[in-house]
Amino acid sequence: MERAGTQDGFTLVEMLVVLALFAIVAAASGFAMAGGRPGRLVAATTDRLAADLQRTRIDAVRSGRARSLSFETAERRWRRDGADPVTLSEGMVLDLVTAREAAGRGTAGGGAAIAFLPDGRSTGGRIDVRMGEAHRSLVVDWLTGSVREDRP
Numbered sequence: 745m746e747r748a749g750t751q752d753g754f755t756l757v758e759m760l761v762v763l764a765l766f767a768i769v770a771a772a773s774g775f776a777m778a779g780g781r782p783g784r785l786v787a788a789t790t791d792r793l794a795a796d797l798q799r800t801r802i803d804a805v806r807s808g809r810a811r812s813l814s815f816e817t818a819e820r821r822w823r824r825d826g827a828d829p830v831t832l833s834e835g836m837v838l839d840l841v842t843a844r845e846a847a848g849r850g851t852a853g854g855g856a857a858i859a860f861l862p863d864g865r866s867t868g869g870r871i872d873v874r875m876g877e878a879h880r881s882l883v884v885d886w887l888t889g890s891v892r893e894d895r896p
Contacts, residue, residue: 782878785833790873790880790893792830793822797858797884797891800824804860812859815840815871835875842869843886864889 797813803825804811815822817840820832832838842856859867868886872879881894 782835782875785836786873786875786878786880789832789836790871790882793871793873794882794891794893796822796824796827796830797882800858801860801864801866801889801891804862805864808862810859810861812857814855814857815842816855832873833875837872837874839872839874840869843867858884860889870894 800811800813811825813822813824815838816829817838820836820838821829822838823829840856842858856869857867858869866884866886866889869884871882871884873881882891883894884891
């Protein structure tokens with residue numbers, strides 16, 4: 745037997761408590777995601793750079809001619825042979841170490857390059873991308889031309 749005047753459901757206080765909990769969780773996740781933005785940008789940039797390096801190597805092997813990826817560190821950008829340049833986001837820093845022989849393949853502005861030969865080998869190098877505390881490094885093996893992320 746039911747009591748008169750009662751209904752199943754939630755009270756107004758219970759609903760307000762749930763809404764307050766949702767607001768707290770949303771605010772906390774918003775702060776966490778904002779702090780991760782540089783890390784995500786650096787990760788996306790190094791993924792794009794690794795793909796461009798691998799594409800350049802494939803182009804060299806398929807065409808039977810040397811191909812290079814040139815870097816202009818002062819302008820924070822890189823360019824594949826015959827492609828438009830890719831510019832880094834504001835606040836991002838690009839550092840690289842390449843072989844001296846490849847430096848002549850860089851840009852006129854004193855840039856450097858990583859060259860890939862028709863047999864798949866490369867001049868090799870290390871590329872660091874940083875933004876604030878976020879940092880990722882790519883290593884291009886000179887013997888095989890393979891590109892890998894260097895984990896600290």
